[in-house]
Amino acid sequence: MADSQSQPTESPKLEDPKFGFNDYAERLNGRAAMVGFVLTLVIEYLTGQGLLSWLGLH
Template sequence: MTQIQPTVTPKLENPKFGFNQYAERLNGRAAMIGFVAALIVEFVTGQGVLTWLGLL
């Protein structure tokens, strides 16, 4: 059985630092998860997140 070799080498971009689409998308998703987690904590405990953490 013969293996087929790729005819074109994929062109990969150099890693970027700072503001870029991937970082913004990742930050947005993390913020959504954190917000939903805060809502769940408030719903389950009946207290706000700051009170639950002992800051108020």
């Protein structure tokens, strides 16, 4: 007796979530960290002070 309900042969392609721990979030976090690091270097170069001195913590 043949099965009247057949299973799909392909899974639907769902979009990756844009929040939580996934590749998109990790890539975005890495890029933000690189921009922050470069901006910190620029601030230190332009002011002649280290980050802690610039923030008033040293």
